[in-house]
Amino acid sequence: MNIKKILIFLFFINSCVLFSQETVYAYARKVVDTMASASMHGRGYVNEGDKIAANYIKNEFEKFGLKNFTENYYQHFNFNINTFPGKIEFKIENYVEHDKNSFTTNNLIFKGNLAKNYLINASSTLWQNVFKIEIFDSTYASKKGLKKFSKKQYLGLSYILIDDRNVKNKTQLEYFKLVKKNYFNSSGKIILVDKLTWSQSQTFQQPTIEILKDSFNIRETKLAGSLEGKNKFIPNYQSQNVIGYVEGSVYPDSFIVFSAHYDHLGQLGEEVYFPGANDNASGCAMLLNLAKHYSLPENKSKYSIAFIAFSAEEVGLLGSKHFTENPLFPLNKIKFVFNMDIMGTGEDGITVVNGTEYKKEFEKLKEINTTHNFIKDVKMRGKAANSDHYYFSEKGVKSFFIYTMGGIKAYHDIYDKAETLPLNEFENLFHLITAFATYLQE
Template identity: 45%
Template sequence: MKYKLSLILLLLTSATFAQDSTFARRMVDTLTSKQFWGRGYTNDGMGKAAAFIAHEFKSYGIKPMSGKGFMQPFSFNVNTFPGKMELVINGNTLIPGRDFIVGPESKGVAGKGDLFQKDSVTFIEGQKRIVLTLKDKLTWSVSQQVADYTSIEIDKKALKEVPINVSVNIENKFVEAFEANNVCGLVKGTVKPDSVIIITAHYDHLGGMGKETYFPGANDNASGVSLLLSLAKYYAAHPQPYTMAFICFAGEEAGILGSKFFTENPLIPLNNVKFLVNTDLAGTGEDGITVVNATIYPKQFELLKQINAQGNYLVKVVPRGKAANSDHYWFTEKGVPAFFFYTMGGIKAYHDVFDVSKTLPLNKYNSLFKLMNGFVTALQQ
């Protein structure tokens, strides 16, 4: 593919494109609120988030990708924790999320017993099949299956002495065929509507662990959804020569499932997609961005770097090779050229209860918007 790039024109044009960063903050505040309960598998968190995004699309003038509406339904199995989440070690009650997390594959368990020390960080209650592990940092995830034991990770700082005994009451619920939706919309191209550029981000996160604790997921990935919505709002008001498509995926945290389903059941022909840009962890950026698939598509990566250098947007644009670490992956496997970028620097909160809106800087939000807009413009030259 040959690109004709007028950097001066791009700079003059994209300088006026950035949405006010207050839009980004409002979106991140909303998506991380208690109402959406971590955009996961309890309290209808994921369903509420999908409905919110679809409403935003409609309000901007985005059209559904399918005649059936914005939603593309699919399902998968998932282990959830909607109820009791209690842990007492040596008579001391620990706080879910902050002091401990339950392994996402764990079965529910209730009871108490003495602990056997296996090694310096592992303690076992054999009768109830409970495994406690001491950790420097607690990081949660999602499981599609249930084990025959209960694993619990404890922050080392939460204990003042070696664990001797345990009292636990944890409830799990295994959900077969959990119903989720990709949220898909587009703005028809004015010149070449059969040529498509897609912007994607996953909107799901980890949800809740018990009745009192949820994982807000500000950087991962309310930040990326916010950037996508900002771009969608702009392109709805400023249609491009190519069709601009926007997909917010569900099921990313459970194994990039929403994007896999879409590529197996595409709502638009994949051979019409000229390029896809996936954004995840877009809330920082003082150390620049890393671009996955940069070495696979060197011409497009060089173009991205040129736009960044001329605009002086980000301090670094770092190349990375192919990786199955977000929703771009299944498109690449189907032959769709795609980049996945994530920001670097700033906060270290990730898959924990500390990934909250108030500590997410969003300090490179406008720069990311301008860079993405310049890249989209250049792809259509």
């Protein structure tokens, strides 16, 4: 061996040692950093972010030597989705009226940053336009006022602005609630919100613009807005669940399932993407850590263990719905589904959805936690259709969905970033989950 070969050999040995010694936390950090990075475009459907994320998970599964049911570990499915790949710009100006049908804008009074100060609702269809803004404020928040407001003729392009900054009582609040659901005859609406929270939509209608109350201090009344941009509705988009497994040593036909959705909200416009570090790169980090753990011969389990990374959870649990309707192994052979969504904090412990449904398992999980003092608290909650466990339990498969509590509150916004996600209870949670899986195999 020459010196170069020796150096390469030493480097190789060193990397192997590093790989086997990598802590649960260090690997989780790497997964979260990668999945929440700009290269994955928020793991949505603009620039095929979902496919980049799926490919990453597939490669990790391969590295661990997981077995596959299908080619590439992929289970494909299709759905309609409303996306925003192009430029989006919105501003509010004062206007001067010339006659009934013409006006010119002067003075810019609001031009915020997309996703920081305002949002375009996920179900919006956009186009290039300039419009007058009709304000619905507390002076209209009565039976008479509403009647008066709805009689207004919104000729041409008009948006309504629902300004609820001066709500005086409960009755008025009810009127605002009603009006927020309505477009009247307008071309779009603007609402003021306390927090910007984005979502996904499979349909589209007139635009709704949400402005953060803290960013909105307009008192003028002669307002005109302009909105530039366009939605792209994609019918039948093909996405994929990613599914691997390790075979059980005693009961290979029975499964324990670990699951986490890997999709997030994707991109909004050309520049904004939603990193989804806590929701749910953190769950994927747990899923991959578990896959890595159980693929080691010394951790071989009696039951087979399946690892499912679901797509399109944010669109409406579509990946898990598809899986439960087209299972790759019989649902009645699943001993338990353990779904993980939002694993990044935990200073206040975890909540277990379906804890009330499967009391025996819940009590055991709590007992394990108390014995080993892993995390602060294990709270119980009832049924909820809020993550991928749902369709399993609806079909009679025992399932828990756990999420962490406390710490950073960023949710479905641009602040759910890897840099600020603590992962402070991550290792403890990992030990709690593996201890629970051991109990399930007793």
